[in-house]
Amino acid sequence: MTALGALIRRDIRIALRVGGGALIGVLFFLTVVVLMPFAVGPDLVLLTRLGPAILWLGALLASLLTLDRLFTADHEDGSLDLIVMSRTPLELACAAKALAHWIAAGLPLVVATPVLGLLLNLDAVATGAVALTLLAGTPALTFIGMIGAALAVTMHRGGLLLAVLVLPLSIPVLIFGVAASQAAIVGPLPFGAPFSILCALSLMSFVVGPFAAAASLRHGLD
Amino acid sequence: MTLIDLANPTRFLALVARLLPWLAVVTAVLLAAGLYLSALAPDDYQQGATVKIMFIHVPNAWLSMFVWGIMSVASLGTLVWRHPLADVAAKAAAPIGASFTFLALLTGSLWGRPMWGTYWEWDARLTSVLILFLMYLGLIALWRAVEDPTRAARAAAVLTLVGAINLPIIKFSVDWWNTLHQPASVMRMGGPTLDKAFLIPLLVMAIAFTFLFLTLHVAAMRNEILRRRVRSLQMMQARSVSSDVSPGGASGQIAGAV
Amino acid sequence: MRLLGSDVRCVRGGREVFAGLSFQAAAGEAVAVTGRNGSGKTSLLRLIAGLLLPAGGSIAIEGGETELTVAEQAHYLGHRDALKPALSVDENLSFWSDFLGGGAARPTADCLAAVGLAHAAELPAAYLSAGQRRRLSLARLLAMPRPLWLLDEPTNALDVAGQAMFAELMRAHLAGGGLIIAATHGPLGIDARELRIGGVG
Numbered sequence: 003m004t005a006l007g008a009l010i011r012r013d014i015r016i017a018l019r020v021g022g023g024a025l026i027g028v029l030f031f032l033t034v035v036v037l038m039p040f041a042v043g044p045d046l047v048l049l050t051r052l053g054p055a056i057l058w059l060g061a062l063l064a065s066l067l068t069l070d071r072l073f074t075a076d077h078e079d080g081s082l083d084l085i086v087m088s089r090t091p092l093e094l095a096c097a098a099k100a101l102a103h104w105i106a107a108g109l110p111l112v113v114a115t116p117v118l119g120l121l122l123n124l125d126a127v128a129t130g131a132v133a134l135t136l137l138a139g140t141p142a143l144t145f146i147g148m149i150g151a152a153l154a155v156t157m158h159r160g161g162l163l164l165a166v167l168v169l170p171l172s173i174p175v176l177i178f179g180v181a182a183s184q185a186a187i188v189g190p191l192p193f194g195a196p197f198s199i200l201c202a203l204s205l206m207s208f209v210v211g212p213f214a215a216a217a218s219l220r221h222g223l224d
Numbered sequence: 225m226t227l228i229d230l231a232n233p234t235r236f237l238a239l240v241a242r243l244l245p246w247l248a249v250v251t252a253v254l255l256a257a258g259l260y261l262s263a264l265a266p267d268d269y270q271q272g273a274t275v276k277i278m279f280i281h282v283p284n285a286w287l288s289m290f291v292w293g294i295m296s297v298a299s300l301g302t303l304v305w306r307h308p309l310a311d312v313a314a315k316a317a318a319p320i321g322a323s324f325t326f327l328a329l330l331t332g333s334l335w336g337r338p339m340w341g342t343y344w345e346w347d348a349r350l351t352s353v354l355i356l357f358l359m360y361l362g363l364i365a366l367w368r369a370v371e372d373p374t375r376a377a378r379a380a381a382v383l384t385l386v387g388a389i390n391l392p393i394i395k396f397s398v399d400w401w402n403t404l405h406q407p408a409s410v411m412r413m414g415g416p417t418l419d420k421a422f423l424i425p426l427l428v429m430a431i432a433f434t435f436l437f438l439t440l441h442v443a444a445m446r447n448e449i450l451r452r453r454v455r456s457l458q459m460m461q462a463r464s465v466s467s468d469v470s471p472g473g474a475s476g477q478i479a480g481a482v
Numbered sequence: 483m484r485l486l487g488s489d490v491r492c493v494r495g496g497r498e499v500f501a502g503l504s505f506q507a508a509a510g511e512a513v514a515v516t517g518r519n520g521s522g523k524t525s526l527l528r529l530i531a532g533l534l535l536p537a538g539g540s541i542a543i544e545g546g547e548t549e550l551t552v553a554e555q556a557h558y559l560g561h562r563d564a565l566k567p568a569l570s571v572d573e574n575l576s577f578w579s580d581f582l583g584g585g586a587a588r589p590t591a592d593c594l595a596a597v598g599l600a601h602a603a604e605l606p607a608a609y610l611s612a613g614q615r616r617r618l619s620l621a622r623l624l625a626m627p628r629p630l631w632l633l634d635e636p637t638n639a640l641d642v643a644g645q646a647m648f649a650e651l652m653r654a655h656l657a658g659g660g661l662i663i664a665a666t667h668g669p670l671g672i673d674a675r676e677l678r679i680g681g682v683g
Contacts, residue, residue: 004580004583005580005582005583007580008577008580008581009577012566012569012573012577015569016566019568019569020368020371020568023369029358029361029362032358032361033358036354036355039351040401044345044346044401046345049346078562079562079565080561080564083528083531083558083560084558084564084582086533086553087532087554087558088554088583089550120333121344121354123342123344223534371608458606461601462602462605462609462611
């Protein structure tokens with residue numbers, strides 16, 4: 003447990019120090035959301051209707067693009083070798099890294115949502131609903147994206163390839179995230195059903211993500 | 225004292241030490257006067273007391289652009305004249321500029337609440353300020369991305385100048401986009417021409433905020449110079465002692481421990 | 483405690499690097515792996531560390547804690563330093579000490595003093611020179627006791643004083659019943675049995 007705690011603390015610390023990218027994700031999120039009105043027009047009624055979808059798309063892209071360096075940074079400086087060799091199971095180490103990444107890069111997206119909801123003319127209920135669904139859904143994005151980040155290490159490629167690999171896998175999260183937000187705002191579906199599925203997707207990703215990432219790291223090292 | 229004399233950071237620090245208290249006093253007096261005059265100013269017949277937010281909003285909006293101008297000049301200083309303090313000036317100005325821009329957005333949105341009924345309207349001016357804010361944040365992110373400040377300086381200088389060239393284009397595009405879509409709002413920021421009763425407090429406030437910027441900027445430059453000195457002292461410290469440890473001394477400790 | 487490799491075969495990228503390699507090392511013994519460039523010295527160390535899978539043969543450790551794999555009882559010091567420039571020297575070492583776990587950790591201050599970095603404990607690792615970074619990696623070997631040290635060109639970037647210091651550290655490790663497998667071109671500075679791979683080079 004101390005080993006995993008140490009790993010989480012280290013990753014968060016690095017993300018927050020100079021050179022770390024924790025807040026760039028939020029900036030990206032902000033920029034993507036600000037771009038949308040320029041494409042669809044400043045009509046507040048339309049923006050209110052599209053708001054949850056825009057926020058979810060922005061959060062999806064922001065959380066995937068920041069995953070790029072999750073394992074490559076450790077691979078380049080040799081830390082990954084030692085993490086693989088250690089007495090801590092690699093699956094748990096992967097989960098710890100993903101958790102640290104979510105705290106440093108995913109949670110700020112949730113925190114930024116109310117401000118962005120203001121820009122999109124969402125009322126308090128709608129903003130709350132989107133923030134809640136993001137809180138439940140972004141961990142799934144991180145843990146699914148981690149698989150892509152692990153593959154990126156083995157292939158010595160990152161960036162766009164990672165996005166292409168992982169985006170299709172995150173479609174269910176997007177569907178139920180937006181559905182739950184819309185259900186809370188306009189109905190007619192009850193909020194509970196899609197939100198439960200969203201939580202289930204997150205819980206499933208906690209299992210699948212670390213195992214898949216650890217497997218691809220083990221077989222990909224050379 | 226010429227600009228060349230100021231190239232010496234030590235001389236600059238001495239100057240700052242003498243200048244800073246005076247700047248702070250002038251700022252405080254001007255701000256007090258400006259706020260007093262603003263409080264005395266009459267309410268607007270249309271907007272009521274909300275118009276007084278303008279006395280804060282307009283100086284902040286003015287500074288949001290003025291600071292980018294200062295940073296552009298400093299960037300030229302970095303790229304063309306290679307003035308050693310130029311990138312210090314640019315780096316120190318960015319967070320202050322971002323803060324003024326944020327305050328402009330905040331006050332604009334507070335003003336908009338009673339006017340528009342929402343905290344945010346994609347009004348051409350506010351939207352331009354929002355884009356400027358994003359550019360400030362991007363610039364700060366660039367400074368933060370690289371540990372070595374002199375290496376980051378050039379990249380940041382290029383970005384600042386590109387931003388300065390692009391700002392009018394962005395402003396024009398946003399205006400065009402906004403009129404194209406015929407926004408629902410009837411009232412625009414600063415729509416009616418200003419009465420003299422508003423103009424004088426506004427002017428005083430603008431000057432006061434400019435002095436506030438100068439004070440903060442000079443102090444931030446001093447901090448940045450000191451921060452860089454600490455950094456180079458630390459690097460010297462890292463280099464210094466390593467050869468002092470004799471292998472014999474080290475092995476004695478090891479043998480005892482293993 | 484003994485490290486035993488029997489008939490180990492290594493294939494990298496479809497090319498056979500070496501085959502039929504058998505070796506052993508007993509407690510208190512150092513083995514210097516030598517050979518020309520590309521003969522597979524690094525590959526051998528990574529095989530022992532479990533970072534590569536052997537195409538044939540087996541590597542096992544006898545004695546010691548039986549439920550642990552070879553990798554879990556080993557320290558691996560590769561070409562790369564596994565240091566984060568954004569963290570301080572002490573934070574870097576503390577992290578590895580906490581993360582590797584599984585034993586009585588030595589205080590990080592002691593380890594830093596042993597490698598001559600006590601003065602730099604609070605400084606960012608980014609400010610260290612290449613030799614100092616290597617010293618910090620060596621401190622990792624001291625922070626957490628592991629019987630097997632796998633060292634890849636350990637004396638790279640170390641100055642004469644650093645090499646002498648490192649030789650003392652290795653001697654102390656061997657005296658405590660440890661094993662050392664080191665891939666090297668130059669002299670290690672300690673008595674070591676030579677294991678030559680890749681034929682005459």
